[in-house]
Amino acid sequence: MYKVLLVESDSDFQKLFSLNLNAYIGAHTVQSQSSEDAILSLDNDEEGIDLIICRYKLGEEIVTQEIVDYLNDSMQIIPVLSMGDMQQEYQGVTAINGNDWKEVIRESAKILEVTSKKMMEHNESLDQFFAIPIENLASVDTEVCDVDVFIYESDNFDQIIEKGEPFPFILIEEMTGSGIELLYVKKNDRLKFINQMTANILMALRDPNISEDKEITLSGVAFDTVRDMLELSGMTDVAIELANESVNSMVKLVNQTDPLFALLEKIKKNTGSYLYQHSVLIAAIAHHIVLKMDWGSQEHANKICFIAMFHDICLENDEQAKINSQIALSRSDLSPRDKKLVEQHALKASMLIKANPKAPYGADSIILQHHGKLNGIGFSNELNSSLSQLAIVFVVAEDYCERIISIEPEFFKRENVMNAMKRKFHKGMYLKVVEALETMGL
Ligand SMILES: [Fe+2]
Ligand SMILES: [Fe+2]
Incomplete structure (x- = not known):
């Protein structure tokens, strides 16, 4: 069994990391709270640590620097994964942007060379x-x-x-x-179990005084966990509960931060995932638009956040999630199987949501229509006026959000974007939604 030394002061993150490192790469985690603590563990370790995972900084302490110095002084070679904005490069250290915990698991697997084949062998030996x-x-x-x-x-x-x-x-x-x-x-039950336990830990963290950074990280972990749970166990009550929890923190986050670019910056610090980034941004934009519409209620606004979270839940990666038209789909390099998945992802997600009575009422039909098609298959080229109002808000919000994500803030000209959107969404409810968007300072 691999042994990982984790340097992390937050006990909630300690739990989440060790559970998941255990389940996904079969590693045993040794905990330490600070670099001093970690160095003590390294000094006393006899069986050999295979990998060190640390925060670049804990409080004022530059943990990565301390660990690297110690390894050099004691002439040891152990790979290091360092989370957070690294101010300089170190040999043998892999930087993980922000708190992207899935990335930590993936990188750990790479460094320890736990390929899926080895993981299977590992399974058999278990x-x-x-x-x-x-x-x-x-x-x-x-x-x-x-x-x-x-x-x-x-x-x-x-x-x-x-x-x-x-x-x-x-x-x-x-x-x-x-x-x-x-x-x-x-x-065979271990991933199912670990995801359920992760969900449970996340739900136990309902602390109103939680720091914003931690809230963003946890909401990202929740997003990934819900996705994994759906894949492994389907839409269970725990998955829905966690989803709602994570939607609530999304709403809170969205209400705190005004400019979208600032919000995007914050999310980017925590994850490189387009799937997650665009889901949160759509929630933010759509939430505000809905409240501007004369028919929009707070209930609609919350529902659309839930929808934002789940609309692409059946997609497997960012490449698939970036496809937004029939042409882009046919031109893509995806395998026939993946193309079919992208083509049917709205239908699939809507069926998943429909299967659970605890999901917000009607969320499934909006998810079904989120690419403009009433049957949830493929992408519409036209402005389909028979979509429900919330679905139209969603379509416009997603379009705006793609424009924001794809451009650096300094090149973003809001007026040009608005004009382009008015040309694209030139009639009916679509135009009304763009006009509502234009009146907001987002
Ligand atoms: Fe999407
Ligand atoms: Fe989609």
């Missing part, structure tokens, strides 16, 4: 069970556990929770109290 350190689950309290859970006692795996049963906080506390360190799930 026996039937996969171990999860219980300390990472300290704040978890689940009403319906998605998988069977076991403990290992006197050479036996004892099932303590059956799929569908609650997994209460008190039970975890009891187990910790009686010295149990590891829980086990069947190896």
